[in-house]
Amino acid sequence: EAQVTQNPRYLITVTGKKLTVTCSQNMNHEYMSWYRQDPGLGLRQIYYSMNVEVTDKGDVPEGYKVSRKEKRNFPLILESPSPNQTSLYFCASSKRKETGLGNFLGGFGYTFGSGTRLTVV
Amino acid sequence: QKEVEQNSGPLSVPEGAIASLNCTYSDRGSQSFFWYRQYSGKSPELIMFIYSNGDKEDGRFTAQLNKASQYVSLLIRDSQPSDSATYLCAGNSGGSYIPTFGRGTSLIVHP
Numbered sequence: 440e441a442q443v444t445q446n447p448r449y450l451i452t453v454t455g456k457k458l459t460v461t462c463s464q465n466m467n468h469e470y471m472s473w474y475r476q477d478p479g480l481g482l483r484q485i486y487y488s489m490n491v492e493v494t495d496k497g498d499v500p501e502g503y504k505v506s507r508k509e510k511r512n513f514p515l516i517l518e519s520p521s522p523n524q525t526s527l528y529f530c531a532s533s534k535r536k537e538t539g540l541g542n543f544l545g546g547f548g549y550t551f552g553s554g555t556r557l558t559v560v
Numbered sequence: 561q562k563e564v565e566q567n568s569g570p571l572s573v574p575e576g577a578i579a580s581l582n583c584t585y586s587d588r589g590s591q592s593f594f595w596y597r598q599y600s601g602k603s604p605e606l607i608m609f610i611y612s613n614g615d616k617e618d619g620r621f622t623a624q625l626n627k628a629s630q631y632v633s634l635l636i637r638d639s640q641p642s643d644s645a646t647y648l649c650a651g652n653s654g655g656s657y658i659p660t661f662g663r664g665t666s667l668i669v670h671p
Contacts, residue, residue, distance in 0.1 A: 479663070480663070481648075481661055481662065481663035481664060482604070482648070482661040484658060487658065497658065529603055529604070547609065548594045548596075548606040548609050549594075549596075549604075549606065549659070550606070551603035551604050551605070552603060553602075553603055554602070554603050
C-alpha cells in the first residue's frame with residue numbers, strides 16, 4: 440500500500456528533551472515536507488526537501504531540524520522542545536511533475552502521513 | 561505574501577443538496593490548485609487538482625477554476641453526512657516548490 444508513515448502518533452515530552460519524529464514514504468517521491476497544524480492558523484510548512492541532501496526552510500523553521508539522507512526518509516528533529524511547539528505535525532510527500540514551463544514539485548498533490556500529536560510540558 | 565483565502569464557515573447544507581466551497585488566491589502566477597478533505601483529528605486527503613480554466617468533474621465532486629478572477633471552487637453534489645469535514649484549498653505558483661494552503665472551510669451536512 441502506498442503510504443507515508445509517521446511515528447509516533449502521540450508523544451508527550453518535557454521541555455528541553457530532544458526528540459525525533461520519523462517519516463517514511465514508499466512511493467519513491469522526490470518531494471517531502473513537514474507541516475504543523477494549529478487551531479485558527481491552518482497548515483504551516485516547517486521544512487521541505489526537493490530530493491536527497493536538498494532541504495530548505497518553510498514558513499516556521501525555528502526550533503526544528505531535518506535531514507534527507509535517503510529518498511524515503513525525512514525525520515523531524517526538535518533539539519530542545521518548548522511548549523510552543525505543542526501541535527499536530529504532518530509529514531507529506533509528492534511526486535515531481537515536469538512541465539514545459541519548468542519543473543515544479545507537488546504537481547500531483549500531496550500524500551500526508553497520519554500525523555503526530557506532540558505535547559511539550 | 562502569497563495568500564489563499566477561504567471562509568472558515570461552518571457551511572451547513574441539508575443532505576442531498578449541493579455544497580459550494582470557495583477559495584480566492586492572490587498570486588496571479590499560481591497554476592495548480594488542489595482540494596483536500598480533512599476529517600477532525602485526521603490527516604488531509606487529496607480530493608482533486610485542477611490546472612486549467614473551467615470545470616473538472618470526478619464523481620460527485622466538481623472543481624472550477626477561473627484564473628482571471630483568481631477564484632477556485634469545489635462543488636459537492638448530493639451531499640452526504642459523511643462529507644462533513646474541513647476542506648482545504650491549496651495553490652502552487654508555476655515556479656514554486658512551496659504550496660500555499662488556505663485555512664480551510666468547515667462543511668456540515670445535516671440529515
